[in-house]
Amino acid sequence: MKNQLKVLRAMRNWSQADLGEHLDVSRQAVNAIETGKYDPSLPLAFKISRLFDLPIEQIFDDEFEGGNDV
Amino acid sequence: MFNADEDAGSNGKRILWMSLCGFGIIMLLGAITGFLSAHMEEGSGPLNLAGYAILAAFICVTLALAFAIWRLFRQMKRSDQKVPQREKIYNRFLIGSFIFGGVTGLILALTGSFDETEAGLISNDAMSPMLAIILSVALGVIVPAITFYWHKNLVDEQEEAAYRFGALIAMYAFWFIAPVWWFLWRGGILPAIDGIALYFITIFVALIVWFWKKYL
The missing domain is CATH 1.10.287 (Helix Hairpins)
Known part of the structure; x- marks a missing residue:
């Protein structure tokens, strides 16, 4: 899943280690999320959302373009 | 900042190379031991020039691999100057486990804890009851406890x-x-x-x- 994590992190001048410290995950986890190799769990996504004070959908993009698919 | 990030991202490759070098060292140490044992069994006195050359080549490659591991470890340490607390404990735990495993394996090999017919731990040959009990307790009790702690707190x-x-x-x-x-x-x-x-x-x-x- 595409995301803005690297941009948001850079805006705060944080390293992956800094972000990992804030989220209580390893740098590998931050790296894997940033590069789209790993999609975080809902609890971690909410934690990221709270940390950057942004809604989840502004950080993560599931690339869904349709309207009513429910 | 981003250089450190690249380092963090490429630590996997470093660990892979370190593991391969470590495996190579184990193989080479086995080859050196085998070479010397075969020579001693032949009872043909001191090594000749060709023997020394072979031994020196083995030792040089072993030292080169050890040096490569040290270099890679140094690079990793440089990129690890600031790591999350959880990862710091994780790394210490991992290094501790490697050292413990390596030292235990070395002690078992050097003290001749196996019967003469044995090729080593990974074989179906007989082993002394005491060693069997020690290994069973280690793998059946101690390692599961460590694994539980590992998954509960560090992963x-x-x-x-x-x-x-x-x-x-x-x-x-x-x-x-x-x-x-x-x-x-x-x-x-x-x-x-x-x-x-x-x-x-x-x-x-x-x-x-x-x-x-x-x-x-």
């Missing part, structure tokens, strides 16, 4: 996912390899199924997939 969700995927692929590997081996044994093509060999294949598959998902 984050990305690594947990890597473990899960590794376990899934390993389970499939077991499901398919065991019957294929069994059929081939019944067809007289392969020897009878070796449970421990299957165990190691399963563990190896899980380890490779875990490493790929966690670091690469």
